[in-house]
Amino acid sequence: KAVCALCTIDLKKDEAGLLELAGEWNVPLLTYSTQELVQVSGDFTSSPFVEQVTGVDNVCERAALASGGTLLRKKTAKDGVTVALAMEELHLTWKEHL
DSSP: OOOOOEEEEEETTOHHHHHHHHHHHTTOEEOOOHHHHOOOOOEEEEEEEHHHHSSSSHHHHHHHHHOOOOOEEEEEOOOOEEEEEOOOOOOOOOOOOO
16 A cells, blocks of 8 residues: 555566556656666665666666665565565655644
8 A cells, every 4th residue: 555656667568467456556657767766875785687688787676666766675586576666755744624
């Protein structure tokens, strides 16, 4: 229930599994170019294979952080799926009701 978006590289923008999951969870699929992902700063788990295919050393962690926030879970892979989790920065505002 806390997932607000699925994020990945633009090379996967038409991937059926991602589109289906985004629809099922009713969240947007946000995609980023190689250039956008390269500009995300942080200490990422690099992969020579991913860099050879995409031009960037890590997609999942960089995409998770592309719009800001904090990395909660570094790259995790199982059964051909690789994910990372990030949390958006929480901004609380208080309004007085009169």
